[in-house]
Amino acid sequence: MGRIVISGGAGFIGSHLCDRLLGEGHGLFVLDNFLTGRRSNIAHLIGHPGFLLGEQDVSEPFAVDGPVDYVLHLASPASPPDFKRLPFETIRAGSFATHRMLDLAIEKKARFLLASTSEVYGDPPPEQHPQNEDYWGNVNPIGERSVYDEAKRYAEMITMAYRRERGLDTRIVRIFNTYGPRMKPDDGRVVTNFIRQSLHGEPLTLYGDGNQTRSFSYVTDTVDGILRLLMSNEPGPINIGNPVEFTVRELAERVTAMIPGAGPIITVEMPFQDDPKQRKPDITRARTLLGWEPKVPLEEGLRLTIDAVRTELG
Amino acid sequence: MGRIVISGGAGFIGSHLCDRLLGEGHGLFVLDNFLTGRRSNIAHLIGHPGFLLGEQDVSEPFAVDGPVDYVLHLASPASPPDFKRLPFETIRAGSFATHRMLDLAIEKKARFLLASTSEVYGDPPPEQHPQNEDYWGNVNPIGERSVYDEAKRYAEMITMAYRRERGLDTRIVRIFNTYGPRMKPDDGRVVTNFIRQSLHGEPLTLYGDGNQTRSFSYVTDTVDGILRLLMSNEPGPINIGNPVEFTVRELAERVTAMIPGAGPIITVEMPFQDDPKQRKPDITRARTLLGWEPKVPLEEGLRLTIDAVRTELG
Numbered sequence: 001m002g003r004i005v006i007s008g009g010a011g012f013i014g015s016h017l018c019d020r021l022l023g024e025g026h027g028l029f030v031l032d033n034f035l036t037g038r039r040s041n042i043a044h045l046i047g048h049p050g051f052l053l054g055e056q057d058v059s060e061p062f063a064v065d066g067p068v069d070y071v072l073h074l075a076s077p078a079s080p081p082d083f084k085r086l087p088f089e090t091i092r093a094g095s096f097a098t099h100r101m102l103d104l105a106i107e108k109k110a111r112f113l114l115a116s117t118s119e120v121y122g123d124p125p126p127e128q129h130p131q132n133e134d135y136w137g138n139v140n141p142i143g144e145r146s147v148y149d150e151a152k153r154y155a156e157m158i159t160m161a162y163r164r165e166r167g168l169d170t171r172i173v174r175i176f177n178t179y180g181p182r183m184k185p186d187d188g189r190v191v192t193n194f195i196r197q198s199l200h201g202e203p204l205t206l207y208g209d210g211n212q213t214r215s216f217s218y219v220t221d222t223v224d225g226i227l228r229l230l231m232s233n234e235p236g237p238i239n240i241g242n243p244v245e246f247t248v249r250e251l252a253e254r255v256t257a258m259i260p261g262a263g264p265i266i267t268v269e270m271p272f273q274d275d276p277k278q279r280k281p282d283i284t285r286a287r288t289l290l291g292w293e294p295k296v297p298l299e300e301g302l303r304l305t306i307d308a309v310r311t312e313l314g
Numbered sequence: 315m316g317r318i319v320i321s322g323g324a325g326f327i328g329s330h331l332c333d334r335l336l337g338e339g340h341g342l343f344v345l346d347n348f349l350t351g352r353r354s355n356i357a358h359l360i361g362h363p364g365f366l367l368g369e370q371d372v373s374e375p376f377a378v379d380g381p382v383d384y385v386l387h388l389a390s391p392a393s394p395p396d397f398k399r400l401p402f403e404t405i406r407a408g409s410f411a412t413h414r415m416l417d418l419a420i421e422k423k424a425r426f427l428l429a430s431t432s433e434v435y436g437d438p439p440p441e442q443h444p445q446n447e448d449y450w451g452n453v454n455p456i457g458e459r460s461v462y463d464e465a466k467r468y469a470e471m472i473t474m475a476y477r478r479e480r481g482l483d484t485r486i487v488r489i490f491n492t493y494g495p496r497m498k499p500d501d502g503r504v505v506t507n508f509i510r511q512s513l514h515g516e517p518l519t520l521y522g523d524g525n526q527t528r529s530f531s532y533v534t535d536t537v538d539g540i541l542r543l544l545m546s547n548e549p550g551p552i553n554i555g556n557p558v559e560f561t562v563r564e565l566a567e568r569v570t571a572m573i574p575g576a577g578p579i580i581t582v583e584m585p586f587q588d589d590p591k592q593r594k595p596d597i598t599r600a601r602t603l604l605g606w607e608p609k610v611p612l613e614e615g616l617r618l619t620i621d622a623v624r625t626e627l628g
Contacts, residue, residue: 087475095409095468120455136454141434141467142474142486142551150464150471153455154409157464160456161401172456237456 003027003068005110007058007101008075010037012182013115013175016219017074017226018042022050029064033057035089036077041182059089059096068108070230073101074115076152080145081188087147094151095158102162113171113230114159116237118279119149120174132282133174133237156237163235173229176241176281180219180301181308190248191216191302194255195309198262206267210249213278217242218301221294228290241281242294258302317341317382319424321372321415322389324351326496327429327489330533331388331540332356336364343378347371349403350391355496373403373410382422384544387415388429390466394459395502401461408465409472416476419484427485427544428473430551432593433463434488446596447488447551470551477549487543490555490595494533494615495622504562505530505616508569509623512576520581524563527592531556532615535608542604555595556608572616 004021008014009030014037018028027050030042034055045051056062058075076093077086098114105112121131122139139149162168179191186196197204217225217240225240246254249265256262286292318335322328323344328351332342341364344356348369359365370376372389390407391400412428419426435445436453453463476482493505500510511518531539531554539554560568563579570576600606 087479091472091475122450136436136452138450139467140450141470144478146471147475150467153453153464154468156455157460158405161405161461164458165401 001025002070004070005029005064005068006072007031008037010042013178014074015041015182016223018045020223022048031056031058036082058100059092068110071101071105071110072113073098079187079189083148090147091151094155098155098158105168106166111169114155116156116172116174117152118174118176120153122149129278130243130280130282133239133285170235171229172236173226174237174239176217177214178217178219178222180305185309185312194252195306198255198259199310199313201261201263203263203266204252206248206265208270210267211247213245213247215242215245215280217294218296221296225286225292228292232290234289238285239281239283240286243281243283245280315339316384318384319343319378319382320386321345322351324356327492327536328388329355329496330537332359334537336362345370345372350396372414373406382424385415385419385424386427387412393501393503397462404461405465408469412469412472419482420480425483428469430470430486430488431466432488432490434467436463443592444557444594444596447553447599484549485543486550487540488551488553490531491528492531492533492536494619499623499626508566509620512569512573513624513627515575515577517577517580518566520562524581525561527559527561529556529559529594531608532610535610539600539606542606546604548603552599553595553597554600557595557597559594572620
């Protein structure tokens with residue numbers, strides 16, 4: 001049992017992490033500014049004796065009373081439409097906020113975990129597919145997406161500097177595409193896009209030709225991987241994601257097959273420069289070092305997600 | 315004629331830039347914390363009517379009175395031994411300091427120039443040799459050198475974000491290896507290392523096998539390139555460097571040939587992980603867009619540098 005500070009605990013992945021940690025008896029102090037996190041994600045936790053919520057932008061100064069065992073930095077806009085809408089907030093979440101969370105961990109002598117991203121790999125060439133943790137990435141430093149990619153690379157870099165220079169006990173998890181209940185129906189991620197469009201009887205929009213591949217991890221699998229890393233002695237970075245690969249077009253077809261009355265699949269222009277054409281985790285390290293692998297099949301994950309989006313859209 | 319704020323104006327390249335700008339009649343306000351910059355570099359400018367000096371760490375808050383036409387951010391530790399000794403100062407120079415200099419440029423409606431580096435290219439594979447500005451780089455985000463490389467990539471990223479999102483008039487120059495008078499004799503850079511060792515009659519130390527190549531631009535050439543970019547309408551990034559390539563071993567041999575009594579050449583272990591094996595600028599863009607190319611031959615540059623180091627060492 002520990003006392004855990006989590007930034008971004010009201011976010012999509014963050015809130016599922018809270019559910020799991022509370023279930024295991026930890027005490028949580030969630031810091032979230034609700035910029036992209038949502039109150040509805042944690043409404044069911046308010047009043048739980050182990051749950052405390054602070055409305056706080058962690059890129060600004062803040063203080064936490066009492067002892068802390070773990071500091072988890074998950075706060076960041078994390079979907080392409082959010083980076084585009086919130087470029088400076090995305091930058092600050094990777095840099096200033098990471099510095100402050102690291103400083104908190106130093107102050108409290110706590111273990112620190114950085115939620116990094118497969119975006120640090122950028123747009124890998126075919127010979128780097130799937131990506132393992134030793135791949136250095138192919139990121140355009142001055143492109144439109146760089147507000148997220150470079151800010152996260154910066155976050156990894158300073159995390160390692162605190163580890164090397166100040167002896168901080170750190171963990172870095174590189175999270176690949178994750179889906180599940182509590183994703184914002186309008187956040188522009190491909191899974192919720194397709195589900196929302198299908199439920200509304202609208203055409204499903206593929207960016208580009210739809211042949212770019214993605215791998216999707218169901219959120220409870222992702223959360224399990226994060227926790228195994230946190231409680232292990234491995235510093236990372238460690239990839240957490242599902243290596244089962246689909247084209248975006250295949251995903252669209254699956255979703256339409258599961259929703260009666262779903263509309264046609266159409267293609268539209270790429271919304272971003274430098275949109276990665278393929279990305280898939282090599283999870284050898286997570287398998288061997290953490291004994292982790294994803295368990296929820298796409299079919300089941302999609303069903304649970306469709307149910308949740310249907311409920312949310314009313 | 316303009317009013318120009320320069321961070322790092324007491325540094326090696328910064329101080330030569332000051333000489334040139336004062337010579338052209340600009341008014342300068344130099345901000346330097348003398349962490350790696352040296353008072354001796356600008357001692358000859360103190361009292362000049364167009365020269366004002368503020369001792370300031372530009373990663374901390376500061377204010378500048380009156381109008382400003384150009385904001386130039388050169389401040390950063392910039393040699394491998396300095397990154398190693400000053401990891402957090404190096405990080406802050408790329409991130410916090412760049413934010414503050416950008417904010418100053420916004421406040422003053424000034425043009426902003428970022429002194430970036432060939433280190434953003436990291437360790438390029440053979441097919442990316444020489445490097446042009448469209449190459450995205452091969453940088454280890456969690457390596458020991460990343461405190462400089464990733465911080466500079468972050469600096470480029472935020473510079474472009476200010477340009478895109480806030481309409482700031484920006485310039486990014488990627489400076490390749492530069493040498494000349496006022497380099498610190500003990501800063502660990504290869505040219506001054508060899509000169510200092512030769513003057514002291516010590517063995518010249520090659521890192522690794524000495525077959526890694528470098529290209530060296532004489533400082534007045536580099537400064538000329540920076541100024542051409544600053545006064546152009548090109549946003550960059552633009553490479554400024556000398557594409558004439560030598561192995562580090564060849565350089566050692568040239569230096570020993572120019573200094574009577576110079577010691578033998580020996581090899582030692584690489585001091586850093588991820589030390590780039592080769593790097594050389596493609597300067598097509600500087601040539602065609604700025605009409606710039608390096609003019610000072612290595613022989614002449616070395617002579618001027620040897621004279622300066624000899625004087626400094628007394």
